[in-house]
Amino acid sequence: MVTKQFSGSPEDADLRRADSLAREIFSDVANKWALLIIESLGERTLRFSELRNEIEGVSHKMLTQNLRMLERNGLIERTVHPVVPPRVEYTLTEAGRALRVTIDGLCDWTHHYLGHIEASRHRFDA
Amino acid sequence: MVTKQFSGSPEDADLRRADSLAREIFSDVANKWALLIIESLGERTLRFSELRNEIEGVSHKMLTQNLRMLERNGLIERTVHPVVPPRVEYTLTEAGRALRVTIDGLCDWTHHYLGHIEASRHRFDA
DNA sequence: CCGTATCCGTTCAGATACTG
């Protein structure tokens, strides 16, 4: 995933393609709002406005943008109920729920090392 | 972590501080280069130039910037050997190694759902 | 070899206004 060296052999073409795709997905997923959206959805189904209230500081634009991206990658499912006013609901797919497990790990890690990190910052800034 | 609602009670001040700090750490760590650096280091100790070769596409500037950030947060340790030419080595701290475990999970997830995601993208783009 | 500083084009993200 991280490695750089490829020989020029033809079967490496596939490896290079997979590697670059993995990088792309990595870049998509490893961003603040995407992670927070997935955490917020969890096992629930939420409307656009509910997500907006749930995630502090997210703008209308960023939320839309990231929801589209996650939908494109097949991590969330978008269902439009044809009523007025419109009702649009978002829910995690299986891939999304699988990703959520690893993100939970990241959250746990953050809380566990919160003190350690804060202390380290003070040391560094001095 | 994700929740927004706080009452005005005084003991919530700490919660709000911890929450905002967690967000900050989240933003620091959830970025492409930081994750790749941590993955690259793994159990090894690497020099600056070795990291640069290891991580495809990273610029001198980005590498420096992210190494400083990770050092500040206490995820990596930087040791300077007073020789000429300079020899600077980077290694994960315990917190860094703990984080690496969860990042490994993210890598596994990426590879596992690579096909699913690629297919979903083609469907979406049509 | 390693690090910092500067310049400069690109992308990002908020605010606002407007549709169904």
Next chain:
DNA sequence: CAGTATCTGAACGGATACGG
């Protein structure tokens, strides 16, 4: 309510040059 489009300043990221 949900979404799109546009505009504008800020932040990012690469290239380059120079210092320890």
